Amino acid sequence: MxxxxxxxxxxxxxxxxxxxxxxxxxxxxxxxxxxxxxxxxxxxxxxxxxxxxxxxxxxxxxxxxxxxxxxxxxxxxxxxxxxxxxxxxxxxxxxxxxxxxxxxxxxxxxxxxxxxxxxxxxxxxxxxxxxxxxxxxxxxxxxxxxxxxxxxxxxxxxxxxxxxxxxxxxxxxxxxxxxxxxxxxxxxxxxxxxxxxxxxxxxxxxxxxxLLVGEMQKGNAPQPHPPGLAPATHPKVKRAILVMEQHVGRTLPLEELACKLDLSPRQLERLFKAETGRSPQAFAKQVRLRTAAWLLTSSDRTVADIASSCGFSDASHLGREFRKQFGVPPVAFREQRAGTPDAGAAALDETFPGRVDVY
The missing domain is CATH 3.40.50.880 (Class I glutamine amidotransferase (GATase) domain)
Known part of the structure; x- marks a missing residue:
């Protein structure tokens, strides 16, 4: 090239x-x-x-x-x-x-x-x-x-x-x-x-x-995107995570996700376990919870609206899963981190130390 x-x-x-x-x-x-x-x-x-x-x-x-x-x-x-x-x-x-x-x-x-x-x-x-x-x-x-x-x-x-x-x-x-x-x-x-x-x-x-921009960003500046993801070196896993992000509003069945990657469900599960230590379903849930955490600290959207956007059936469903992950309900999480820059990303670092953005 x-x-x-x-x-x-x-x-x-x-x-x-x-x-x-x-x-x-x-x-x-x-x-x-x-x-x-x-x-x-x-x-x-x-x-x-x-x-x-x-x-x-x-x-x-x-x-x-x-x-x-x-x-x-x-x-x-x-x-x-x-x-x-x-x-x-x-x-x-x-x-x-x-x-x-x-x-x-x-x-x-x-x-x-x-x-x-x-x-x-x-x-x-x-x-x-x-x-x-x-x-x-x-x-x-x-x-x-x-x-x-x-x-x-x-x-x-x-x-x-x-x-x-x-x-x-x-x-x-x-x-x-x-x-x-x-x-x-x-x-x-x-x-x-x-x-x-x-x-x-x-x-x-x-x-x-x-234009109130200040200094221009150079071409090699990173694209801003919702919370980062754990390292994934295999290209199929990287693409699977990108698909998860693009479909964060609903839970993709394992068979559908594997089909998009031209893999069998068993192959996809094996790759994910090897690269991330988690199953595709567990990783997808983390993506949805991470995005919810990011939205809670970077927007004024209601918990119910965020729950719907992130593929949870309702605010109660998000609340249960969120408490398991972060130890507090969504409203308390938002109140604790109000005004804190990059609070959503910081929470992820605390929960998943050593994480690195995929790309």
Whole structure:
């Protein structure tokens, strides 16, 4: 596999001779945060003062038609230009979102991505936009960053992908002229990293301060995710734990979990005992309890709501299991740790000393 290479770096003492041009493709049910965070970094870095003029860089939303594209939150964005009308660009940014709510990138979009790959443009996949880049066949021999939440979806849809090339523990990956980003707030960070290749640091830092972000996170910063999990070196066990996290709202039967991993239930049980010392069912319960502990200390949701979200039949069921694990009922746990940073994670360290996040 080729090693990642940096994009061309301009001198911080010189302004770019031409504007850096971005074309942005929004996929159906795209995540608004990922789009707005990225484009606001462009807007705030493009000009001085509060004018937001596209002086240093320009951006345009393009689509196969001018029909509005609906975000996952319901807001609709109308493309400014069709693919046929799109002006030349330096970066093509594909923003995705929900995977299971209707059609994704159509064939016209995939053809547009392939055409961009044949130019000198850099392709950027944000959130599940990376799925579209993969479907277009433009990520071969590149490292690929995906959100921990969509890791298994990616593996399931693209089983031939090299597991060593898939990165689910970083915010974003820059590999030559392919940039992939986990999404969410990380879209701000990846935009900042791109702009720092062309503009002086003060220009980008100004934009980050206006967005109340402060310092950007580097690509190798870890993706934030619910409480960490015990070490698991076997790839099948790692994937099983990711499936558990993605289905934290219900108890997956052992047979269904094993089927997703192309294993027999007996093989899966043997692997789990060897790697974690616990059965898959016991480990899944720990995942659900850990997530409940995290939600109790990081949100104002009711115990009943958390119980439902974490796969327990009701608040009483969660209370019984929670007391067994942590020695106190959920309400007392929340009160004891109110205002304590990372209280949920700290509780897990006390209960499972020496744990390490899986990834």
């Amino acid at each position: 080729n090693t990642a290479e940096p994009l061309p770096l301009y001198s911080i003492d010189s302004a770019p001779k031409e504007r850096i041009r971005f074309a942005i493709v929004l996929l159906p049910n795209f995540t608004l945060t990922a789009f707005s965070g990225f484009v606001d970094m462009l807007r705030l870095s493009a000009d001085e003062g509060d004018y937001s003029k596209p002086v240093r860089c320009s951006w345009s939303v393009v689509g196969d038609t001018l029909a509005p594209v609906r975000a996952s939150c319901g807001i609709q964005i109308t493309p400014w230009q069709t693919f046929a009308e799109a002006e030349p660009f330096d970066y093509l940014v594909v923003v995705g979102g929900l995977l299971h709510s209707g059609p994704q990138a159509n064939e016209e979009t995939l053809q547009f991505i392939r055409g961009a790959a044949r130019t000198n443009a850099t392709l950027v996949g944000i959130c599940t936009g990376v799925f579209a880049l993969m479907r277009a066949g433009v990520l071969e021999d590149h490292r690929i960053c995906v959100s921990w939440f969509h890791y298994w979806d990616f593996v399931e849809r693209f089983p031939a992908v090299n597991a060593d090339a898939l990165v689910a523990d970083r915010l974003f990956v820059i590999d030559r002229r392919r940039i992939t980003c986990s999404g969410g707030r990380a879209s701000i960070d990846v935009a900042a990293a791109i702009l720092l290749r062309h503009f002086e640091h003060a220009t980008v830092q100004k934009a980050l301060r206006i």
